[in-house]
Amino acid sequence: MTARLVIWDVDGTLVDSADEIAAAMAAAFADEGLAAPAPAAVRGIIGLTLPVAFDHLHPGLGAARVGRLVDGYRAHFHRRHAEKGVAPLFRGIRAVLDDLAAAGETHLAVATGKSRASVMPILDGHGLTGLFASIQVSDDHPSKPHPSMVRAAMAETGASPRRTVMVGDTSFDMDMARAAGVAALAVAWGYHRAETLAADLVARDVADLPALVDRLTRGAGDG
Numbered sequence: 302m303t304a305r306l307v308i309w310d311v312d313g314t315l316v317d318s319a320d321e322i323a324a325a326m327a328a329a330f331a332d333e334g335l336a337a338p339a340p341a342a343v344r345g346i347i348g349l350t351l352p353v354a355f356d357h358l359h360p361g362l363g364a365a366r367v368g369r370l371v372d373g374y375r376a377h378f379h380r381r382h383a384e385k386g387v388a389p390l391f392r393g394i395r396a397v398l399d400d401l402a403a404a405g406e407t408h409l410a411v412a413t414g415k416s417r418a419s420v421m422p423i424l425d426g427h428g429l430t431g432l433f434a435s436i437q438v439s440d441d442h443p444s445k446p447h448p449s450m451v452r453a454a455m456a457e458t459g460a461s462p463r464r465t466v467m468v469g470d471t472s473f474d475m476d477m478a479r480a481a482g483v484a485a486l487a488v489a490w491g492y493h494r495a496e497t498l499a500a501d502l503v504a505r506d507v508a509d510l511p512a513l514v515d516r517l518t519r520g521a522g523d524g
Contacts, residue, residue: 304406305518306460308435308451308483310469311413311420312347313491315398316427318388319344321381326358329373333366335359344492348414348471350444351375378419387426391490393507395427400511402432408458410435412450412467412477434458446476451483466517468510475500484517486510 312318319340327337338358346354351371355362362370401407409432413420417438424430435457437450455465467478470491475498478485487500488510495503502513 303461303464304408304459305464305514306408306410306455306458306466307401307514307518308410308412308437308454308465308467309398310348310467310471310474310491311411311415311423312388313470313493314391314468314474314488315394315429316388316390316423318423319347319492321378321385321388322347325374325378325381328377329370330359332373333370347492348445348469348473350414350439351416353444354414375416375419379422382422387423390427391507395429397507397510398429398432401514408434408460410437410454410458412437412445412454412474414439414445414473416440445471445473446480448477448481451477451481455481455483464518466514468504468514470495472498486513486517 309315312322323340323343326343330337342358346357349357351374352367355367355370398409402409411433415438417440420438435454437453442449451467455462462482465483466486467474467483468486468488469475470488471493475485475487485500487495487498487503489495489503489505501517504510504513
C-alpha cells in the first residue's frame with residue numbers, strides 16, 4: 302500500500318491566529334482610511350489568499366488599492382510577530398503531529414493561504430518545519446478552494462487521493478479537498494462552524510485526530 306498523506310491548514314487548524322490577523326487587517330484598512338472589518342467578517346475569510354480576502358471584505362476597491370492593503374497587512378503582521386512572537390499552537394497539536402510524523406508510511410504537508418514569508422516563521426518558531434514533506438503556500442497557487450495545493454502535495458510525496466486527507470477548519474479547506482478528490486476532515490476549534498462544512502468527518506477535540514485520520518486514509522483498493 303502506498304504511503305498516506307495528511308495535509309494541514311495552518312490558521313485555525315494548527316495555530317490560533319485570528320486575533321493577530323484581525324489586528325493586522327484593521328491596521329491595513331486604517332492606513333487606507335477605511336473602517337476596520339468586523340472580527341466575525343475577518344474570521345470568515347481566513348484561509349483565502351490576501352487579494353481574494355480583501356475583495357471579499359471590501360468589494361470594488363480596485364487592484365492598486367488591494368495591492369496596498371496586501372502590502373500594509375503583511376508589514377503589520379510581520380511587525381506584530383517581531384514584537385509579540387508567533388501565534389500559539391492549539392493545545393495538543395504538537396503531540397499529534399509528532400506521532401503522525403513518526404508513524405510508518407505517513408507524510409505530512411501544509412496547504413495554507415499564507416505566503417511563504419508569513420508561514421515559515423510560524424513553522425520555524427514552533428520547530429515544525431522538519432515534520433512536513435511538502436509546504437504549499439499562496440505564492441505558488443490560486444486561492445483555496447482551488448485544488449492546486451493538494452495536487453502539488455500529492456505529486457511531491459507520491460500519495461494517491463485514496464490515501465490523502467485534508468485537515469482544516471473552513472469551507473475553503475473542505476471544498477478544496479473535494480475538488481482534489483481527497484478526504485475532508487474538519488476541526489471544530491477553528492473559524493468556521495464545523496457543522497456547516499459538509500466534511501467527511503469532524504474532529505471535536507485534538508485528541509480525536511489520529512483515529513479519524515486513520516479512518517479516512519485506509520485506502521481500500523490501493524496497492
